Amino acid sequence: MITKNKPPAVRTEIALITGGSRGLGKNMSIALAKKGIDVILTYHSNQEAANQVVSEIQSLGQKAVAFQLDTSKVKSFDTFIGQITDYLQLQTGSPNFDFIINNAGTGLYAPVAEVTEAQLDDIVNIHYKGVFFLIQKALPFINDNGAIINISSGLTRIIYPGSSVYGSLKAAVEILTRYLAKELGARKIRANVVAPGAIETDFGGGRTRDNKEINAHIASLTALGRVGLPADIGGVVAFLCTPESYWINGQRIEVSGGQAL
DSSP states (O other): OOOOOOOOOOOOOEEEETTTTSHHHHHHHHHHHHTTOEEEEEESSOHHHHHHHHHHHHHTTOOEEEEEOOTTOGGGHHHHHHHHHHHHHHHHSOSOEEEEEEOOOOOOOOOGGGOOHHHHHHHHIIIIIHHHHHHHHHGGGEEEEEEEEEEOOGGGTSOOTTOHHHHHHHHHHHHHHHHHHHHTGGGTOEEEEEEEOSBSSSGGGGHHHHOHHHHHHHHHTBTTSSOBOTHHHHHHHHHTTSGGGTTOOSOEEEESSSBTO
């Protein structure tokens, strides 16, 4: 009797995304699921919102789970990584995952003359120190041929008074990403930056979405004539986790509709 060998099972890829419970992170999480990628998302305090995103991803036929994480608290990262790797070991037989998307963050709007040391330290912890050390802690568990995507901002190119600290630290993350691309090349791990322009979310208190004057001003400066929406960003992040994007590495991709050209 001749038996045919079964083809090997296709392994589902897994993405870890910080701040995946709302705004851009929510849209990215759902866009990843639509690409057939399972999602581990983090939330800061709103577990209910995170669970809603998990349910939406599951309705698309992908696996999802949410963990609490404050990305400003580096000392909690060992515990967090232990939680997700234990979960993955139990669910998949391996503690590894494929993609990490550093999206979590908050804004700071203050002129240079008024920024306090405490404010600066807080934004450094969230937007640079937290990103750096979460990647460092995750590296042993990122599969070869995986990818790192760091979320930056159009404010590293477009200068708006009041965003000096935020914009400067996002610029630091952009340089870090290029170093990651170089240092991790031997493992075929790609590292790229997605830099959204102004987007209608609740980020920064929802000022771009809710302030009609700000919204109209940004739209007037944008080639495509409107302010960005979360759906404009998620698909780009998801694309960078697909084989079609393999040759994109060490790049800053601004997704702004042509803002302030």
